[in-house]
Amino acid sequence: MEFTIEGNHYQIRNSEELVAVAKVTGSHFFDRLTMKGFKSKLEPRIFEAPEGVYFVTSERFVSVFTDYREPRKWTIRLFNLEGDIRNVKINDGDGFQRFSNREQAYRYIEKNLLKGGD
DSSP: OEEEETTEEEEOOSHHHHHHHHHHTTOOTTOHHHHHHTTOEEEEEEEEETTEEEEEEEEOOBOSSSSOBOOOEEEEEEEETTSOEEEOOBTTBOOTTOBSSHHHHHHHIIIIISSSOO
């Protein structure tokens, strides 16, 4: 998918290019320390759509004060045409960590967010 952000042209065909474009457009979303702090992982697939690029991350809450750890959960996000990264709302609610595995998130994107399928 091709983007023009603030007069600059970018192409996003995979998750590596997504990270690179996000960084050069000023986002700190994929910075190493940010990802480490949230125990975040970027899943490999991206999905092109008229509104931008959908992608999936997973996060795992780990308490810094106790041994408490939550299971890893997955979130659908959108890198939009303006270069912003947003959580996707699921059923009019916050979509943060709404899926228990990446395949569920991928299926949701394919069935509910893409116009005409992937």
